[in-house]
Amino acid sequence: MAVYTEVSDEDLRGFLDMYDLGEVLSFKGIAEGVENSNYFLQTARDRFILTLYEKRVREADLPFFLGLMEHLAERGLECPLPVRNRTGQALGRLAGRPAVIVTFLEGLAVKRPGAGHCRAVGAELARLHEAGRDFPGRRPNALSLGSWAGLFASADGQADRVAPGLAARTQAELDELAAIWPRGLPEGVIHADLFTDNVFFIGDRLSGVIDFYFACTDALAYDLAICLNAWCFEPDGSFNATKGRAMIAGYQSVRPLEPEEVAALPTLARGAALRFMLTRLVDWLNVPPGALVRPKDPLEYDRKLGFHRKVAGATEYGWEPVRETATSTASA
Amino acid sequence: MAVYTEVSDEDLRGFLDMYDLGEVLSFKGIAEGVENSNYFLQTARDRFILTLYEKRVREADLPFFLGLMEHLAERGLECPLPVRNRTGQALGRLAGRPAVIVTFLEGLAVKRPGAGHCRAVGAELARLHEAGRDFPGRRPNALSLGSWAGLFASADGQADRVAPGLAARTQAELDELAAIWPRGLPEGVIHADLFTDNVFFIGDRLSGVIDFYFACTDALAYDLAICLNAWCFEPDGSFNATKGRAMIAGYQSVRPLEPEEVAALPTLARGAALRFMLTRLVDWLNVPPGALVRPKDPLEYDRKLGFHRKVAGATEYGWEPVRETATSTASA
Structure with missing residues (x-):
């Protein structure tokens, strides 16, 4: 609001x-x-x-x-x-x-997306990545790995006020991600905040994407990892693999993932969850008295992070190899 | 919001x-x-x-x-x-x-109305009163004289928390208005909440009136008194008689006031100021923690009430007798 x-x-x-x-x-x-x-x-x-x-x-x-x-x-x-x-x-x-x-863009943000919406968002995200290839601007991602320790420090040791154990769990995650964060993945312009409120649909047709104010230059697959976090979990906290499969298939219908991107997906998804947990945590701890905006729950992303930590490979998100014949079959 | x-x-x-x-x-x-x-x-x-x-x-x-x-x-x-x-x-x-x-009504609410806006609002208010004449519905004004003592009681003795002396001043006003409140004025449907956010303009043309959720059956001149309070004071608390004159002339260009309405105007203006002071006071004292809405300042209407108490007659609001030739001159 x-x-x-x-x-x-x-x-x-x-x-x-x-x-x-x-x-x-x-x-x-x-x-x-x-x-x-x-x-x-x-x-x-x-x-x-x-x-x-x-x-x-x-x-x-x-x-x-x-x-x-x-x-x-x-x-x-x-x-x-x-x-x-x-x-x-x-x-x-x-x-x-x-x-x-x-x-003005027409369309409605869906609050409870289905698999069809996820497929459309995946495809649109890949189109955005392709359309951004020749954009000359560059902007480092101010909310990637290098910023997370600082964000956590600005929570000033108060994470356990939000949930007992959150501080230790987050510190361990920060340390591990710093050690295993993937390098050298295909980079380009990413949206970096493609949540459901930033995508409009008219009926089932995706009609527009808004809010480019976190856009930056970073690994393209990290953007997909953000979308998996934002679109494919159910309100009860469970990951919906049907939606994940639809989103990744939609993405790959436009831009097939490289093998190293597929391998990195679980780590990127952990990083994305940690990034939103941390910014929400800082907001949560810094609500001014009389604020007109209710902060979002950091623990939602702490729970998603818990899911990602147990994921062994991208197939658990619904990734499948692109079938060579898929395009010709679809257009037949 | x-x-x-x-x-x-x-x-x-x-x-x-x-x-x-x-x-x-x-x-x-x-x-x-x-x-x-x-x-x-x-x-x-x-x-x-x-x-x-x-x-x-x-x-x-x-x-x-x-x-x-x-x-x-x-x-x-x-x-x-x-x-x-x-x-x-x-x-x-x-x-x-x-x-x-x-x-949907096109138009913009003006935040700082000029005399032209006030004249247009006065005329539109009178048109609303005329158009409402044959409306069969009736709804007593739930926020008129009979409710004010109860509203004040629900502030539960805490008025002086908002401003020292407010409680005694308000009690005296309640007592006096109960004794002198005018009866038998021409009645009909009134809007009862025609503040600047409820009137739209395109350029200088009044394009619409919204928010009828305080509308009720009451003295027509009381509605004009509400508008004088809502539109004709400056941010520094002073009454702008040019705006008042424009608003009353606008009203009378459609519906001339009866002599008893003219005589009652200062009392009605005090009552209107007291009504908004009281509802704001109750809201002010009852803001729930974490509320998303900032309450409006009750003292703004306490100050307006102070102005009205010193008014001797409707001419101080800018009222002038309707000139008999005004209509024929205007249409000439």
Whole structure:
């Protein structure tokens, strides 16, 4: 739930005067997203989303994110396209914040995805990776292995307040992942936060991907590992291998995984679970009094991590070798 | 900021299956309104607002509110029109709550209204009163004089926690208003909550009125007194007589006030200020820990009440007699 920043009538008018969007017909705060303030903006010309970037997004990273969306949209990926103002700028300032207008994407986020959704997300993720191949921007993943010890340290020894034993378990995981973290996997632009709220569907058709504000350069298979964590577990904590199989098959229908990516998948899935456990843990321990946002439960990802630790190989996530004849059969 | 109730994919699908609105293209929680959960709903046919009624709205009152909106919309007032489902029902259930789909109104709420906005609101309020004349429903005002002592009692002697002296000042006001509250004024349907967030404008044109969930049967001039409180004070607490004059003139351009309404205006304005001070006070003292909504400041209305107590007559709000020639001059 968002909208942290209130926009005054004058500020809005002044900002929109720099654009060529026609008369404003509607402007409503959207109760979604936890990083930024988002407004639904209807003008005589079209529907848009106006985003104010709150302090969690580094302003220096915005050109990377906006350039990436433009790049991906040009290559046919359904994602928000930043709208340039009369002077050709996509990035402006509103109410003291960096601000951007992007095109509106139709579709609904599914809260309880089925295997069909997982297959579609897998395929879209691979398309995103392919479309990002020739994107010239680079942005190191600020929330990968190198940052996790620091994140854990900023929890300041209070992890056991959340669950007894969490501190020791997390320290052991950090040590082990530092030793076995895979290197040299195929890299490129990854979304890095492709949770269910960031993918829209109309009926069963995937209609768009949003929220590129964690996008970075990292191992492509790590992005798939994040999606397995985000989409393929049931509310009771169990991994749904049917959904995993659908997601990986969807991914491989566009971009088959390399053998070293398949081998690394269990480790990458542990890392992804640890990354979300740690950021949630820090948020959980740092809720300001009177906060308008409820933090997400870090233990959900601690439990997922427990599952990944017992996984022996990618087949347990539903991975199967790409059948050589699959493409010709499908198109027959 | 609202959206208290999350709607599951299955519940939404099941609910919308009862309507004939075409494929769902968008469904987003709106971060506005503090009483109910509101969603922006775009379908292949049109745009709508889906509202889930939270516990503060009495379910037994909903037929009055929905019938009133239908009545006013039929008479040309720009307000949300409840959409009936395939069985002819406007009121349904979703996620365990009473739920309604209404038509979407374009326009923006102004945060800092000018005199022009105030004039338009005054005229629209009078149009609402005229359009409501033949509405057969009746609903006593649950937040008028008879309820104030009870509201104050539920603050449980804690008013001085909010501001020293507030308790004694409020008790004196309650006693005095009980003695002088005007009776026998022209009555009808009033909106009773026409604050700036409930009126939309496109450019300078008033495009719609929303949120009829305090509407009731009461003195028409009391509704104008509420609007004077809500629209004509400046952020520094001073009353802006230019705005008051514009609002009253706007009202009288549609429905001239009776002499007894003019005489009662200062008392009605005190009552309106007291009503909002009291409900805000109770909310302020009853914020649950971890609440997602910040309560509004009761002292804003305590200060307005202080202004009204010193007002000697309606001219201080900007009231002027309707000039007999005004209509013919305007239409010349």
